[in-house]
Amino acid sequence: MADRQQQKTIKTTATPFALGIFLCSLALPGIVVAAKGNRIEKTFEVAPNPRVTVSNARGQILIRGWDKQQVHIVYSVISPRVEVDSDVIPPSGPADKVHFSTHILDPLVSGKDQTADYSLDVPMGTDLEIRDTLGSVKIDKLQGDDATVETVGGAIVVSDFTGHLFVRSIGGNIDVIRAAGRVEAYSITGDLHFVSPTTSKLRATTTSGRIVFEGDFPDGGDYSLSEYSGDMDIICPPSASFELNAKTDRGKLENEMPITIRHQPATPLSSANSLFGTHLSGKATVNLKSFSGAIRIRQR
Amino acid sequence: MDETRRYRTAECDRFELELDAYMDGEIRPSVPAHLRECVFCKVVFEDLTALRSAARELPLEEPSPVVWANIRAQLSREGAFAEKAGVWSWFWQLDFLRRPVPVAAFACMLALGCWLTAPQNNPQPKTTASLPTSAGEPTVVRSMAFLAGGEGLEKAIRELEKAFKAREATLAPDVKATYENSLSSLDASIRECNDSLQREPGNSLAHEYLFAAYSQKAEVLSSALEIDQGR
Numbered sequence: 294m295a296d297r298q299q300q301k302t303i304k305t306t307a308t309p310f311a312l313g314i315f316l317c318s319l320a321l322p323g324i325v326v327a328a329k330g331n332r333i334e335k336t337f338e339v340a341p342n343p344r345v346t347v348s349n350a351r352g353q354i355l356i357r358g359w360d361k362q363q364v365h366i367v368y369s370v371i372s373p374r375v376e377v378d379s380d381v382i383p384p385s386g387p388a389d390k391v392h393f394s395t396h397i398l399d400p401l402v403s404g405k406d407q408t409a410d411y412s413l414d415v416p417m418g419t420d421l422e423i424r425d426t427l428g429s430v431k432i433d434k435l436q437g438d439d440a441t442v443e444t445v446g447g448a449i450v451v452s453d454f455t456g457h458l459f460v461r462s463i464g465g466n467i468d469v470i471r472a473a474g475r476v477e478a479y480s481i482t483g484d485l486h487f488v489s490p491t492t493s494k495l496r497a498t499t500t501s502g503r504i505v506f507e508g509d510f511p512d513g514g515d516y517s518l519s520e521y522s523g524d525m526d527i528i529c530p531p532s533a534s535f536e537l538n539a540k541t542d543r544g545k546l547e548n549e550m551p552i553t554i555r556h557q558p559a560t561p562l563s564s565a566n567s568l569f570g571t572h573l574s575g576k577a578t579v580n581l582k583s584f585s586g587a588i589r590i591r592q593r
Numbered sequence: 594m595d596e597t598r599r600y601r602t603a604e605c606d607r608f609e610l611e612l613d614a615y616m617d618g619e620i621r622p623s624v625p626a627h628l629r630e631c632v633f634c635k636v637v638f639e640d641l642t643a644l645r646s647a648a649r650e651l652p653l654e655e656p657s658p659v660v661w662a663n664i665r666a667q668l669s670r671e672g673a674f675a676e677k678a679g680v681w682s683w684f685w686q687l688d689f690l691r692r693p694v695p696v697a698a699f700a701c702m703l704a705l706g707c708w709l710t711a712p713q714n715n716p717q718p719k720t721t722a723s724l725p726t727s728a729g730e731p732t733v734v735r736s737m738a739f740l741a742g743g744e745g746l747e748k749a750i751r752e753l754e755k756a757f758k759a760r761e762a763t764l765a766p767d768v769k770a771t772y773e774n775s776l777s778s779l780d781a782s783i784r785e786c787n788d789s790l791q792r793e794p795g796n797s798l799a800h801e802y803l804f805a806a807y808s809q810k811a812e813v814l815s816s817a818l819e820i821d822q823g824r
Contacts, residue, residue, distance in 0.1 A: 463775045463813060
């Protein structure tokens, strides 16, 4: 009887307490948290044109644009000794800046156990700054002012992005598909691949990786592609209108497009192979440089 | 004597809001009034006053150039600087300014760039393009020694390489491998460009690539030094 009374007392006390905790968690402005195992989901209300930054050591980061004025993140970690922190500025009300970072709490955690995978949905107009040391980064369907993506060894894939895109990887491959705006892509040993860009300005450099460019050159565009020892393949439609400045010091220069030669140096200062000319009316400018890699310009 | 309160009240909240301004010298009558009646806030005030006095006694230390470069890079990313118009606008777009390259290395690379892009009319003195190095030795930059400012650049890259060697052991194996591959690739391009310039001092493409390779090498080394492995 006494036990029953005690249980009833506990229930009577605990129930409103638990309910209070539950209601308080719902009342936290702009943040809804759901947890399932080691998979966490959060949503943040954000102001127009927020800035979202992510700093990760290992794991995939996937970012998509959507039409809500919220940043929605789902992240998962393998090890309980890996934590993902989020900082919001300002701390209350719609955020101007949201920062996510992965922290390895135990120095003994190494290799794949350090993995934290992120999936973010961000509003259009978001500025992004993403750093993922060994993980891959993918950005899809986003209009932003500014996106910076840096990895050490992870691949970077950006598709249907509009804005100023700056991507750099020490050793990872970079794929940029249907980008509009301005693009800068740099790698040392990674390959660079551009598909159907409609950018006004494109700068791309790799030292020993390969460059492949597939697409047209929009009128007024300025494209500079440079590699040191890797090969460069330019595949463009017969309707592409561009002024070409191509040179390589020791590599081959092969061209299938009918180019009207602008000039050739009478006495080359070096043994460089070069081609300066115009295809059709030369509405875009294309600068191709290589030191010892081949440059191949083909018609699609 | 008035009874001092020992529990936090709304007046304590107001005191906190006005304390900063009061300590900066602004007139806030409620602050000294509250201090007379609240032991808790009086203790906070005395601690802050003591901290402030102690801080004034600390010696001024100049942060390293890396700190300033980091701050500048972050401000630049946030658009704090107006775009430089005119002929120098391209200069501020140079990518290595985003990284905390030591100021000395930056100045030396600028000197190198001026030399590399200047017309080469006179044959260059013969120097060894690259000296054989023992395993684990920093990359040789001796071929740059005859350049004006080249010795400074050599020293700057050596410093970065030493710092990288010291940091290497802390890097995860796959991260370390990525950096080593990229440095190896850049060193190969530096050697080839130097060989080219030995044969053809007027080779403008080799000049361009040599400068770019040094610049990228400094960036890669800086990246390795500042990498955050999440710890």
